[in-house]
Amino acid sequence: MIEADSWRLAARADALWLRARMIREIRRFFFEMGFLEVETPVRIPAPAPESHIDTIASAEWFLQTSPELCMKRLLAAGYPRIFQICKCFRAGERGDRHLPEFTILEWYRGGTDYRTLMGDCEVLIKGVARELGFDGAFPRQGRRIRLEVPWERITVRDAFLRFASMTDAEALRRDCFDEILACEIEPRLGMEAPVFLYEYPAELGALARVKETDPGIAERFELYIAGLELANAFSELTDAEEQRRRFEKALEDRRRDHRPAYPMPERFLSTLSQMPPSAGIALGVDRLAMLFADTCRIEDVVAFTPESL
Amino acid sequence: MYTASDLRKGLRIKIENDPYIITEFNFVKPGKGQALYRCKLKNMINGNQFERTFRSVDVFEAADLQEKRMQYLYKEEGKYCFMDNQSYEQVFLSEDQVGEAKNFLLDNIEAEILLFEDRPLGISLPNFIDVVVTKADPWAKGDSVSGNTKPVTVQTGYQLQVPPFIEEGEKIRIDTRSGEYLTRVKG
Numbered sequence: 012m013i014e015a016d017s018w019r020l021a022a023r024a025d026a027l028w029l030r031a032r033m034i035r036e037i038r039r040f041f042f043e044m045g046f047l048e049v050e051t052p053v054r055i056p057a058p059a060p061e062s063h064i065d066t067i068a069s070a071e072w073f074l075q076t077s078p079e080l081c082m083k084r085l086l087a088a089g090y091p092r093i094f095q096i097c098k099c100f101r102a103g104e105r106g107d108r109h110l111p112e113f114t115i116l117e118w119y120r121g122g123t124d125y126r127t128l129m130g131d132c133e134v135l136i137k138g139v140a141r142e143l144g145f146d147g148a149f150p151r152q153g154r155r156i157r158l159e160v161p162w163e164r165i166t167v168r169d170a171f172l173r174f175a176s177m178t179d180a181e182a183l184r185r186d187c188f189d190e191i192l193a194c195e196i197e198p199r200l201g202m203e204a205p206v207f208l209y210e211y212p213a214e215l216g217a218l219a220r221v222k223e224t225d226p227g228i229a230e231r232f233e234l235y236i237a238g239l240e241l242a243n244a245f246s247e248l249t250d251a252e253e254q255r256r257r258f259e260k261a262l263e264d265r266r267r268d269h270r271p272a273y274p275m276p277e278r279f280l281s282t283l284s285q286m287p288p289s290a291g292i293a294l295g296v297d298r299l300a301m302l303f304a305d306t307c308r309i310e311d312v313v314a315f316t317p318e319s320l
Numbered sequence: 321m322y323t324a325s326d327l328r329k330g331l332r333i334k335i336e337n338d339p340y341i342i343t344e345f346n347f348v349k350p351g352k353g354q355a356l357y358r359c360k361l362k363n364m365i366n367g368n369q370f371e372r373t374f375r376s377v378d379v380f381e382a383a384d385l386q387e388k389r390m391q392y393l394y395k396e397e398g399k400y401c402f403m404d405n406q407s408y409e410q411v412f413l414s415e416d417q418v419g420e421a422k423n424f425l426l427d428n429i430e431a432e433i434l435l436f437e438d439r440p441l442g443i444s445l446p447n448f449i450d451v452v453v454t455k456a457d458p459w460a461k462g463d464s465v466s467g468n469t470k471p472v473t474v475q476t477g478y479q480l481q482v483p484p485f486i487e488e489g490e491k492i493r494i495d496t497r498s499g500e501y502l503t504r505v506k507g
Contacts, residue, residue: 063354103325103355103376106347189353190373197350217352233351243351268377 016319026312029143030300034096036142037116037296040135046092046118051081053098057276061217062264065102065271067111073273074100077293078117079218080279083247087286091121096296107308108239111317114296121287124220124246125230128292129207132234132242133160136205136299143303151237151305157204164232165200166210174199183212200235208233217257219245220288234294236302244292251283322380324357332364332383339364339383339436364441367416385441387432392425400425402433402440411440421445423478424496445496450505451475456488 041048054069058076066073078095085093099115120127137158140149148157171179174196182188200206209232213221216229230246248254258275265272300312310316322333329345344360357374364383390402390411399412400422411433415422421431421443429449434442455473469481474492482501486492491505 061352063349063352104347104349106349109347109349189350189356192353193348193350193356194358194373215352240351 019319020314023311023314026300026304026306027314029304030296030312032142033139033300033303034296036139037096037135040138041094041118044092046094047090049082049085049090049093049095050097051075051078051085051095053100055080057274057279059218059276059279060258060261060265060273062261062268066273067100067102068271076101077115079291079293080276082117082119082291083286083289084279084282086119086121086289086291087282091287091289092119094118105317108298108301110297110309110313113309116294116296117292119247119289119291121289123290124288125209125232125244125290125292128244128290129162129164129232129234131292132205132207132294133162136236139299140303145303149303149305151302152307154202154237156201156237156302159204162205162207164207164209167208167212168210170196170200170208179212183214188212188215197235197240198238201237201239205234205236208235216245217261218248218254220248239298239302240295241298241302242292242294244290247286247289247291249283249286249288251280254283255280322382324355324374324376324378324380327357327359327374327380332385333361334381334383335361337437339385339441341383343369364436365439383436386435387444388435389430390433392427392429392431395425402431402443411435411438413440413443417442419443420499421496423476423499424449424451424494425476426451447496448493448502449496450491450493451478453482453486453488453490453492456482456486459484459487 038048053075054072055075056072058066058073059080061076064076066076077099078097082093082095094117096114096116098112100112102111104111137160140158147159148155167179171177171182171191175182175191176195177191179188182191200208211229211231213227213229216231219229219231222228222230232244233240234242262272297309297312301309304312306312322331327342327345329342331342333340340361341364342359343362346358347355348358349355355376358371359374360369360371362369388404390404393401393403398415400418401410401412403410417440424445426449432444433440451474453472454475457470468483470484471479472482472486473479480494480499480501482492486504493502493505494500495502
């Protein structure tokens with residue numbers, strides 16, 4: 012048993028080295044651009060209420076599901092360029108692409124909107140690929156994924172029209188948006204080159220600003236490469252009243268679905284109005300490693316899973 | 321009762337009064353969206369397969385399966401008849417449900433019948449059975465060309481490879497899981 016375990020870990024060497032080099036390159040990228048690396052508490056008294064994300068409790072507090080709230084408080088206090096690589100925890104999430112404990116790269120930029128973050132993604136991921144020996148393209152499950160910029164941008168509305176059996180509005184009305192997105196659209200996104208899926212229906216961007224010219228659209232994007240969802244970004248909402256209403260809506264959804272209740276993150280709400288217009292993004296570090304290690308299983312790019320402890 | 325988070329490969333659940341086994345399972349969750357549990361399910365009675373995606377609010381009844389020791393009686397029109405020796409209740413299994421076990425159905429052999437609400441689903445035999453060889457070519461001593469094994473037929477009609485020294489009328493032990501020869505049985 013012990014021997015088999017050591018053998019399993021030893022066989023991970025390539026993936027663990029790839030992962031370490033990737034993280035070193037990510038840090039280099041952000042330091043060169045003048046970002047401050049921050050560390051915020053993993054254990055917090057109140058997570059951002061989300062309809063479909065469950066926390067893991069830690070004594071009377073919670074393990075963070077994302078470093079969002081504390082990083083935004085730093086943003087509000089006058090740190091306009093910050094990044095963090097940290098562990099996040101989400102109860103019940105385990106599958107080929109999910110671990111209940113996983114690594115997020117999160118960064119924020121004050122004074123800009125989410126379009127700037129698309130550019131960050133392009134430069135960052137191309138740079139990481141080059142560092143790993145993939146210049147301009149990399150192999151993925153027998154395909155070749157090209158990385159030349161700019162990467163394609165497709166709105167949620169167009170993606171549904173192009174790939175799905177119904178429109179996004181109809182999917183929302185019939186309460187099957189997530190099923191259609193996950194089963195019909197995601198597997199087709201970014202199969203030749205990375206794709207930004209953007210302009211989400213407003214109700215699907217709980218912490219995002221709505222588009223000035225169309226209040227039905229949230230300024231949110233997700234980055235897909237080879238069918239893998241890699242990053243989620245917003246032009247951040249800075250209206251504290253509106254944010255409170257959306258949190259209340261999420262808490263109401265949770266009550267309806269008999270999910271655990273969370274306290275309102277009051278401290279965060281009280282500083283939100285001081286936050287400058289900004290954009291923020293979370294990128295799954297394990298998922299990025301899966302891409303470059305050319306594996307479909309997240310356990311191939313971490314040393315330990317919950318099952319192996 | 322199971323919830324969606326209990327779903328995994330191999331789990332047996334009841335849907336609309338039929339037992340299903342999950343043959344493939346994956347957890348998917350788009351970004352901030354709902355957790356989805358994608359399953360491939362196989363109906364344990366008729367073998368039909370289909371895919372279905374469940375949500376975390378879905379609940380399932382366990383498929384309550386029993387095993388009952390029954391005796392093999394006879395085969396008629398493609399159906400295999402077994403009887404419970406206590407209640408004298410009889411059940412019939414199809415060729416599909418019996419599967420490979422049909423090769424080892426000795427008269428009156430006792431087997432475990434898998435049942436779902438009194439409906440038979442499958443059969444498991446003892447791991448080892450002893451059978452009489454009914455047809456075998458004679459062993460030509462010193463015949464190196466014929467190799468290390470030879471084909472024989474046993475009393476159930478099943479054919480397998482055995483060592484060349486096994487003769488017609490002898491008893492041999494077979495592993496019913498692999499269908500392979502194990503040893504010669506004296507007496």
